[in-house]
Amino acid sequence: MEFDLQYWHWLVFGMILLMVEIFLTSFTVFWFGLGALVVSAVLAFFPALSHPWQVGLWAISSVLFTLLWFRYFKPMMRDKSKAGNASEAIKGESGLVIAVPVGDKRGVARFTTPLMGDDEWPFICQSDVAIGDRIFVLEMSGNTLIVEKR
Amino acid sequence: MIFNGMIVSVVFLLLVLVTIFMGVNIVPQGTKYVIQRLGKYSRTLGPGLHFVIPYIDMVAYKITTKDIVLDIPSQEVITRDNAVIIANAVAYINIVSPEKAVYGIENYGVAIQTLVQTSLRSIIGEMDLDDALSSRDAIKAKLKGSISDDIADWGITLKTVEIQDINPSLTMQKAMEEQAAAERSRRATVTRADGEKAAAILEAEGRLEASRRDAEAQVVLATASQTAIEKVSQAVQGQELPVMYLLGERYVEAIKDMSTSANSKLVVLPGDIPAAVRSLMGSMMK
Numbered sequence: 070m071e072f073d074l075q076y077w078h079w080l081v082f083g084m085i086l087l088m089v090e091i092f093l094t095s096f097t098v099f100w101f102g103l104g105a106l107v108v109s110a111v112l113a114f115f116p117a118l119s120h121p122w123q124v125g126l127w128a129i130s131s132v133l134f135t136l137l138w139f140r141y142f143k144p145m146m147r148d149k150s151k152a153g154n155a156s157e158a159i160k161g162e163s164g165l166v167i168a169v170p171v172g173d174k175r176g177v178a179r180f181t182t183p184l185m186g187d188d189e190w191p192f193i194c195q196s197d198v199a200i201g202d203r204i205f206v207l208e209m210s211g212n213t214l215i216v217e218k219r
Numbered sequence: 220m221i222f223n224g225m226i227v228s229v230v231f232l233l234l235v236l237v238t239i240f241m242g243v244n245i246v247p248q249g250t251k252y253v254i255q256r257l258g259k260y261s262r263t264l265g266p267g268l269h270f271v272i273p274y275i276d277m278v279a280y281k282i283t284t285k286d287i288v289l290d291i292p293s294q295e296v297i298t299r300d301n302a303v304i305i306a307n308a309v310a311y312i313n314i315v316s317p318e319k320a321v322y323g324i325e326n327y328g329v330a331i332q333t334l335v336q337t338s339l340r341s342i343i344g345e346m347d348l349d350d351a352l353s354s355r356d357a358i359k360a361k362l363k364g365s366i367s368d369d370i371a372d373w374g375i376t377l378k379t380v381e382i383q384d385i386n387p388s389l390t391m392q393k394a395m396e397e398q399a400a401a402e403r404s405r406r407a408t409v410t411r412a413d414g415e416k417a418a419a420i421l422e423a424e425g426r427l428e429a430s431r432r433d434a435e436a437q438v439v440l441a442t443a444s445q446t447a448i449e450k451v452s453q454a455v456q457g458q459e460l461p462v463m464y465l466l467g468e469r470y471v472e473a474i475k476d477m478s479t480s481a482n483s484k485l486v487v488l489p490g491d492i493p494a495a496v497r498s499l500m501g502s503m504m505k
Contacts, residue, residue, distance in 0.1 A: 096268060097240045121224035128228070128235040135239050139270045146267065153249035153285045154265065155376065156315045185313060186378045191367070209315045211371030212363050 074123060076116070079109030100138070104131035159184050159206050159214075166202045170194065175213060178204055192216045241273035251317045253280040263318050282317035286378060289328060291335050295388075302348040303388045310335050311378040312370075319374025327373050331366075335380060338365045352385055467492060 083105030090099040107130040108123055118126075151158040162184060170176035175191040176198065184190060184206075192214040194204060208215040246252050248266040255261060256276050264271075264278075271278070291308040298304060312331055314320045320327050342361050343351045351358070362380050370377060387395060455462050470492065489495040 094245070095240070095243065096245055097243045100239060101236070119224070121228040124225070124228040124232050128232040131239065132235055135243070135270075143268060148265075148267070150248065153283075154251075155284060155313045157265070185376060186311075191364075209376055211369070211373075211375070212367035212377055213371065 074112070074120065076109045076112035079105050079112055079123070079127075083109060100131045100134040101127070103134045104128070155185055156209060159209060162206045163203050164190070164206070164216075166192075166198050166200055166204060169198060169200055178214065178216065190214045194218060238273045242270050244269045244271055244278065249283060249285050251282050251284055252278045253282065253317055253321055255279040260318055260322065263316075280317065280321045282314055282320060284314055284317070286311050286313050287328070289332055289335070291332055291339065291380075294336055294340065296340050296343045296351075298343060298346055298348045298351055300347045302391050304343075304348065304351070304391070305386045305388065306339065306343065306351075306382060307384065308335065308339060308380055308382045310380045313376050313378055314374060315376050316374025319372065323373040327375055330373070331370060331375065331377070334366050334369055335362065335377075338362050339380075339382075341365075348387075355382060358382065463493065463497070470495070 083102045086098050086102030086105055090096070090102065104127045108127045111126060112118055112123065148157075162180060164178040164180040164184075166176055167179045167189070168177035170193070175193060178190055178192045180188050180190070182188070191212065192204065193210070194216050196218050198204060198218055202218055204216040204218050206214050207217050244252065244264065245268050246264050246266050250266070252264040252269075253260065254264060254271055254276050256272075261276060289310040289312060291310055293305050293307040296304050296306050310331065312327075314327075324330050339358070339362060342358055342365070346354070346358075359380050363377055366377060386392075
């Protein structure tokens, strides 16, 4: 090995990797970029570190960054929109019973804001409901809502 | 040794690279990924950044959760009043449970297309042509109700169905045009007849009014004659001479008029004018 890796090689390499992430948008190269920056910091303090150890340290630090991200940072990211997610958008919505289910006929509930383009939906409820009761959506089954009375 | 260590560390790095590359998944908003763990369904990933265990978990399906527009192809439908129409529609569906949609049916798009097609045919078959053209909301509600249970197992909701266009067949179109034309000509005939009737009535009313006035005029004339005769009789009071004089004068006037008329120059004069006048007077002078 004639070529000797300096700490700034790793620094530049890490920054290039961070920039590559802009074009790759897979959010994977980013961790390797951060890992390379860690290697450059360690190399600045211990210039005698051999090449295999440098590469190994790079791999390990990258894995650590990835794990840290999914363990601590991802739970902090909330969903900002339920657009295009019908099931998440309707769960927990409440409506009023305007027709009671009788026998095998389904009841009808009306919602103040339209749910998936309709403000009246047939529903199935395990417990008995009366007209005017407030029900909450649990699930959607075809064009019928599964609801519960709280 | 160092060289071997280098190989090991580079391979380890490659392993880490591939592993992280396979494990990190970014699911864009509006789609969901169905994850299988060793061939069995494991979970559904919503939008956002996710880490799946590489080599064990794999993304089996990528399903859109946006509304899907399904074009329902044209088909011939026979209405209750035996009109053949060609109808096509458009359906909007939404996949609520991606795992049900991918494991419940082979091809949900085709399945719902054919289901809507057949249901639409039977619903329009129960309607008259005019109803089918005008009651879209009823068709929509019936259609939703009829296929709701069928698509429940597939985790799909039918949001709306709109009939795009209904075209009557050529013969039907011709018949409709003829019907419309006949209706117009019927109206024209009725209007003309109404006009003629009104005219006749007005004319008759005019005649009635005219006759009434004529009768009144005759009465007035008769009354005038009566008055005149009465006045003359009062003036005469049994004396013959003035009457004779008057009549004679009129007689002579009449003969004079006759002589000046263009069509005849032959004038017959009675020999005894007083006697002639007296005979005109008749029994009045006796």
